Amino acid sequence: MHPLTGTAADLVWLLPLLPFLGFVANGWLSLRGAVRARVTAHPTRLETEGSRHPQFTLVNVIGVGSVVAAFGVAIAVFAALAGAPDAAGPYVQTYGSWLPSGDLRVDWAFQVDRLSMVMALIVTGVGALIHVFSVGYMADDPGYPRYFSYLNLFVFFMLTLVLGASYAVIFVGWEGVGLASYLLIGFWFSETRNADAGKKAFIVNRVGDFGFLIAMFLLWANLGTLDFREVAQRVPELAAGGGLVTAICLFLFLGAAGKSAQMPLYIWLPDAMAGPTPVSALIHAATMVTGGVYLVARSADLFAIAPVASLTVVVVGAVTAIFAAVIGLKQWDIKKVLAYSTVSQLGMMFVAVGSGAYVAGLFHLVTHAFFKALLFLGAGAVIHALHHGYHAVHDETSDAQDLRLMGGLRRRMPVTFALMWIATLAIAGVPPLAGFFSKDEILASVFRQAGGSALAQATWLGIPGSVVLGTAYAILLVTALLTAVYMTRLMRYAFHGPSRVPGDAAAHVAESPWVMRGPLVVLGALTVAGGWLNLPALLPLGPVGTLEHWLAPVTGRGAAVLAAGAPALGHGTEQALVGVAVAVALAGIAIAWVVCRPDAVPAPDAPAPTSGFGWLLSNKFFVDEAIEALIVAPLVKVSRLVLWRGIDLGVLDALFVRGPGALTRGIGWAGTRLQSGLVGTYVWVIAIAVLAVLGLMLLMK
Amino acid sequence: MTWTAAGVQLAHFWIFGAIAIASALLFVTRRSPVAAALWLVNTMFCLAALYVLLEAPFVGAVQVLVYAGAIMVVFLFVVMLLNLGRDDARLDLREPGVRGAALLVGLLLAVELVVASRTPAEATAPLPAAEGTNVVAPVARALFTEHLVAFEVTSVLLLAAIVGAVALARRESPASRGPAVPEGPAA
């Protein structure tokens, strides 16, 4: 008898069900509205500015209410779980059999354990805040119910992802969030650019999903199960460090890299900014993109015995972190800066989980969810305000997201301004904000692991693990510096200095309504206080290492394997590390403050640099172009010339479409020749046939 | 061969059989349709005799009445009606090459059929011939009990044939609605 039986944990099925019901109800409202209006075309936002959907209140009650209720359930389940003893294993609730096929047995099952409930709290908590924010942000949108039904659908699938008790159930949520992401990126689908961005996200994610599927096949073929509990039990059957477990982990990581936008599959995330800004905050910053980190942490037992795969995660994470940070330096679209920042921060998380510091990675995941959601929502508030400003002066050409057309907003939007600065300091790693603690823990963990852990003794492509980890530490430090730089640059250009808003629009820019400011304030509070979740022993401002103790039953084993033999850091070393991290953050802020002078902002139509590093940077290192030229173009060419012209038209059509046609016509032609209408001929044919058949029968007797 | 009853019977059989085959050959090779038809009548008479020798005198009688008497008369009637007996530029027989091929096919078929019909059944004792003079009774019994349905259906078939023949052979033009070609199957 599990100690959670009969407690609130039995209600875990309500968690995904509530958003799903919201999705159905709002979807129905949306479809009904479309039928009633007899239009399926999507009116532009400008056309409907100031007018609200007829069922505005009902949609809010359903859309926001369902997620808030789910958050309540999550708290209740979390409380029940917190009351259970540490030794109590995961509480698995099975609701039915899904794939009973031969030896394969996959159940619809949810798993309540410490990791899944942390994730569920983030998803429903941050999700609820962003739903509330959306009420204000999307109020004028004609597709209002559709928006909330998609958003609820996303929460439903995301909860399925984090609560699933097996890789197969996770995969359902994994694909589902991909679908919801696609729908929301292309929410304003009447513009081709947005629809294309949705497609790009979906297709790039397919590459990762392929890896996930292969990993599942390998797991099933070798362990005979996809269930987390059973996989954990049977991990010792796999040869530690062997090719098989390395392959499984690498394929799992390919899936994670697709979902979490790592090199080289990160290209979809900046384009995903085509969706509404709250969507970017919820899906493309706080929750969905962290699914890959969650997956690696969930598979900690597997990664622990595959040091090569773990080091691969570190390498990819580190490269992604610095690469995206560098690109983020030169972006002018406020959302693109945040998008590259997200990619970079996800890279940091992967370095953490790859180096076996699962708690540090998840800790950063949690704090990042707070401050990045805050940054995105703040940016959303800015865009919203500017949009209204432009609308008031009938300016329909200026881009509300261009940093070059902002400036001086701090006087117009003081609350947003203050909260954005808090989040900026947090992401830069300034104490005592949440980001400082989590980033510092990642840096310290990587440094510690580099000093002689089991992972440091492994080799990656011939390079010693200690070198890989040491380099990763250095890269992360540089990334931290760059993070501080590009975030300060964003703040400086958006809020400080004189206004560069064209025309009189600036006069109409005002602080957003409370329904949008409220969630910002809550997230601001979380950004300040989030660090207390897992205080380091160095700064005992409260209970130390809460999250670490909490997650120990889930990731503790894997972390212990990879960290085996790592020397404990001395107090002095630790203080030095913290000092370096803080110094780097402050240096970054100072550099940006000096370099990014608002009076030096180029005009939006100024030509981009045509040579040198700036040229590379403004073109994002030509990664998109390289992928286009190396993969997409050959693929299209091969598809067109070989598959379409060659195989489809040449072989399939000729052999199976036109071939049988020609054959039938030929037989028909021969038949008409045979059908002379002359009885004499027929008689001859019959007689000779009889002769032949009779002769054959006699010969065979 | 001794002069037993069976020996005499067999001798008769071969005589009539030879005449039947000879008449058939003549029938096939005559140019004039009328002559050919008459040779066919001869073959049928011979067959009737063979039936009698095979202890099926009723069938023999019917053969004479129906085939030789009725059907062949109708054939002759049509031949004369259509005036096919006259000399025609086109021979009724095909070209010599075709004739040779037909001869070959016929011979081959005959050989095959003879080989195929060489049955060891002769060894089994023949059924005891019906004693007395009443040779019709067994046929009648079988016809009106076991095969009654088929018999009745045949009568419908004949009716349909009569109607069909009249309808088909009527003059096409409704204006010249003369008497239909007088013909009818005899049964």
Place this chain on the structure above:
Amino acid sequence: MIGASLFVSAVLFAIGVGGVLVRRNAIMLFMCVELMLNAVNLSFVALSRLHGVTGQVVVIFVMTVAAAEAAVGLAIIISAFRHFKSADLADIRLLGG
């Protein structure tokens, strides 16, 4: 005697087939078919000595059907002759492809 009957029957049938192959007049073809029917009848009668009276019954049915066939067939020939002014089958090829 049954073997002899089957021999005669086979030869007559083959002659009938040869006739069908060599003739071109519709009525003559018809008569050749009748000869083939008669050949088969002979087999039936001969084998009825072995297998009972059913063979003779079948012969009676064959004769009936032959009569019906003759009636309809000859009527068709008359019709065709009226139309084509010929009973030569080489002239009648309405069903040609």
